[in-house]
Amino acid sequence: MLKAAIMRALRSKAFHLALQTTIISGFGTILISVIIYCAAEATIKGQLDSSVKSEQAEIMGDSNGTESGIVDSIHEELKDSSGLFYALISPSGKTLAGNLSMPISLLKKLNHYQTLVPGNGLKLPPHVLAIRGMATNSSNGDILYIGEKANELVALNDFYSFSFLILGGGIFGIGMAGGFLVARSALRRVEAITVASQEIMAGNLARRIDVDGSGDEFDRLIISLNLMLDRIEALMQNVQQVSNDISHDLRSPLARLRDSLEVSRMTPCDPSMTKCLDEAIEQVDTVLGIFSAMLRLAEIETNSMRSHFLPVDMSTLLDDLAETFKVVGAQEHKTVRASIASCLRVVGDRELLEQMFVNILENAILYSPPGGTISIMAGLNPSGDVDIEIADNGPGIPAHEHRRVLQRFVRLDSSRHHPGTGLGLALVKAIADLHDSAISLAGNAPGLKVLIRIPKKHTAPGSMFECAGTVG
Ligand SMILES: Nc1ncnc2c1ncn2[C@@H]1O[C@H](COP(=O)(O)OP(=O)(O)OP(=O)(O)O)[C@@H](O)[C@H]1O
Numbered sequence: 001m002l003k004a005a006i007m008r009a010l011r012s013k014a015f016h017l018a019l020q021t022t023i024i025s026g027f028g029t030i031l032i033s034v035i036i037y038c039a040a041e042a043t044i045k046g047q048l049d050s051s052v053k054s055e056q057a058e059i060m061g062d063s064n065g066t067e068s069g070i071v072d073s074i075h076e077e078l079k080d081s082s083g084l085f086y087a088l089i090s091p092s093g094k095t096l097a098g099n100l101s102m103p104i105s106l107l108k109k110l111n112h113y114q115t116l117v118p119g120n121g122l123k124l125p126p127h128v129l130a131i132r133g134m135a136t137n138s139s140n141g142d143i144l145y146i147g148e149k150a151n152e153l154v155a156l157n158d159f160y161s162f163s164f165l166i167l168g169g170g171i172f173g174i175g176m177a178g179g180f181l182v183a184r185s186a187l188r189r190v191e192a193i194t195v196a197s198q199e200i201m202a203g204n205l206a207r208r209i210d211v212d213g214s215g216d217e218f219d220r221l222i223i224s225l226n227l228m229l230d231r232i233e234a235l236m237q238n239v240q241q242v243s244n245d246i247s248h249d250l251r252s253p254l255a256r257l258r259d260s261l262e263v264s265r266m267t268p269c270d271p272s273m274t275k276c277l278d279e280a281i282e283q284v285d286t287v288l289g290i291f292s293a294m295l296r297l298a299e300i301e302t303n304s305m306r307s308h309f310l311p312v313d314m315s316t317l318l319d320d321l322a323e324t325f326k327v328v329g330a331q332e333h334k335t336v337r338a339s340i341a342s343c344l345r346v347v348g349d350r351e352l353l354e355q356m357f358v359n360i361l362e363n364a365i366l367y368s369p370p371g372g373t374i375s376i377m378a379g380l381n382p383s384g385d386v387d388i389e390i391a392d393n394g395p396g397i398p399a400h401e402h403r404r405v406l407q408r409f410v411r412l413d414s415s416r417h418h419p420g421t422g423l424g425l426a427l428v429k430a431i432a433d434l435h436d437s438a439i440s441l442a443g444n445a446p447g448l449k450v451l452i453r454i455p456k457k458h459t460a461p462g463s464m465f466e467c468a469g470t471v472g
């Protein structure tokens with residue numbers, strides 16, 4: 001749980017933004033530090049170099065460039081213990097004067113100012129960490145090296161190496177922690193919006209998202225969302241109201257018209273009149289059927305029925321339907337076969353689920369030819385979903401029409417001679433959607449196969465008991 005929350009925060013946009021800001025500001029800080037370091041190093045080196053340069057000029061000036069003169073000058077300088085280091089080496093590598101032992105090979109490389117640390121044949125007193133200087137050739141071929149103690153340069157390097165570690169680690173650590181906190185607080189608000197949206201989608205249209213009163217951009221977004229939800233709820237109530245008005249204002253007179261037609265039909269009259277009355281009653285029934293289906297669809301699509309979902313014994317429901325349709329099929333010379341696993345339980349609206357399978361079975365009976373076979377199969381698939389397949393061996397539906405026939409009022413030309421409104425499969429689709437279930441149509445060579453897959457999350461405890469039989 002905690003691990004999931006941390007992973008969510010680390011993957012969040014807020015955390016990435018905070019991390020990017022940290023990296024940019026970290027780079028900025030390090031760049032400034034590097035500039036300060038370079039400036040400080042250049043100043044120290046400049047001071048050391050100019051002091052060495054003036055010492056070289058002084059010695060060369062005092063000695064007139066002769067070997068003995070240089071040796072005397074070095075001895076003179078060493079008496080002052082000025083902190084400078086000298087080495088006068090003959091071309092053969094012999095040390096002629098000075099307080100520094102340095103191999104000739106190293107000396108030959110020092111034709112420009114360099115900072116040297118002990119090693120490679122260079123020995124320095126313990127309190128001297130580094131020296132900086134350069135070598136010059138005297139007129140008689142001797143090499144004179146003068147260097148100055150450069151402990152400040154070593155200290156500067158040490159200080160900056162340490163500072164970079166602390167600074168880099170600190171910035172990164174603070175950035176990660178800050179990013180995590182920002183992400184967590186942003187995610188808490190987003191989570192609240194997600195939870196509320198899911199409840200609203202599940203049918204609770206009165207649900208609103210809580211504002212925390214801080215007046216931040218989340219609060220402003222939530223206030224706008226809540227206003228939008230108020231508006232949607234009002235519109236839905238209007239639609240509901242209009243539907244109720246239609247149902248009341250149009251269905252009632254139609255029902256009364258139907259009653260009058262029935263009464264007139266009871267009265268003895270001309271046979272052609274009776275036929276006309278029968279047709280009129282049939283038409284009114286169709287209109288009333290369309291009204292009922294439309295109202296039902298509108299009601300299902302609000303998702304408000306989800307709040308009444310209960311465990312449904314799907315095996316019993318399908319067994320009962322199979323028994324009923326065996327009788328209906330027999331009257332039409334069609335065989336209904338069923339293979340239904342005995343332990344299927346889902347969570348949903350029993351009445352709507354029944355209506356869904358009735359619509360599919362009615363189609364199978366209506367559109368398959370006499371002598372045809374309709375099969376009902378139901379079971380748990382390996383993923384734990386409940387699969388229900390109803391197949392017939394009638395004319396089927398061309399593959400390119402499979403999606404279209406799920407829309408309202410779509411009827412194929414080939415079936416126009418059968419009674420129907422073209423709303424049956426639209427209702428099936430709406431009921432499947434309400435139960436988060438997938439509906440798919442396929443050919444049955446010949447015929448049609450309708451597969452309804454009720455996902456595992458809609459199965460009720462009990463479904464996993466030794467479910468015999470699977471579909472597919
Ligand atoms: N089992 C089937 N075999 C062949 N065609 C089918 C089958 N089921 C549906 N159809 C085709 O799909 C169309 C839409 O079916 P749907 O159930 O939505 O409407 P309907 O059966 O025409 O009318 P009703 O609203 O009374 O159910 C049908 O008109 C028919 O052309």
Ligand SMILES: [Mg+2]
Pocket residue numbers: 359362363420424425
């Ligand atoms: Mg139908």
